[in-house]
Amino acid sequence: MGTYDCTKCPAYCCSYERIIVNKRDVKKLAKHFDLDPEVAAKRFTKTREGEVVLRHQKDKIYGSVCMFLDTKTRRCTIYNARPGVCHEYPEYPTCGYYDFLSWEREQQQDEKFIPLKKG
Template identity: 35%
Template sequence: MDLYQDWQKNAKTKFKEHKTFLQRLKKQKKGKQIDQIVNDTDEAAFETFDCLACANCCKTISPVVTATDVKRIGKHLRMKETEVISDFMKVDADGDYVMNRQPCPFLGADNYCSIYEARPKACREYPLTQNQGFNQRPALHARNTLTCPVVFHVVKELKNKL
């Protein structure tokens, strides 16, 4: 079974199990070992999985968009920052700018991002499996198992190896 099918079939049923596992990891003193397993598993998963075949992140969640991101997007689109905000952004409950609709207004029918070179920092870093301190954000990574097949696979492999 490929990563995508495994994820589609099991993400919701394994959510509580993965969340509990990730919460337990936060208490462990194996941060560097965990990060190494996560990074290796992530790299292997991305060698076989094509984000353009999925784009679920772009279809279902909105990144936080910083002022720097707005400036970069505006320059890319040759729009004023205020126009970028009024056309594509809204303020969420936390007071942050996010995209004003889902799927992302920049996602094409072919799953390509029309502003890929200028995309927000949060999009560049997603799914956060290459960042250090993976075990310090259990709730975030648990939620991401529902959004991204690679994160689901990383957590599944992490459980197998620890």
């Protein structure tokens, strides 16, 4: 266990289906893209199980990731306008996925190894 380094991770947390956005987040997105909040809400969000979440795009590594992730560089394309939940995540000084990733990379002796999600 230790701290995490997002620059060495292919952004697993951006593959979560549940990336909740609130009105403030939508306003921030709208401003960033110079759109009306209603247009931004429609274009960038969807309702899933009663919650408003960010839309996804296809991804070679995790199957599906947030539409704002650059799938090549694995970086957020709207870093300064990203929703509050992305800003706060993972809320702890450690990241469970990063621990898993580092452990697997050590076992495989391959610092770029990515254990894949099955199914």
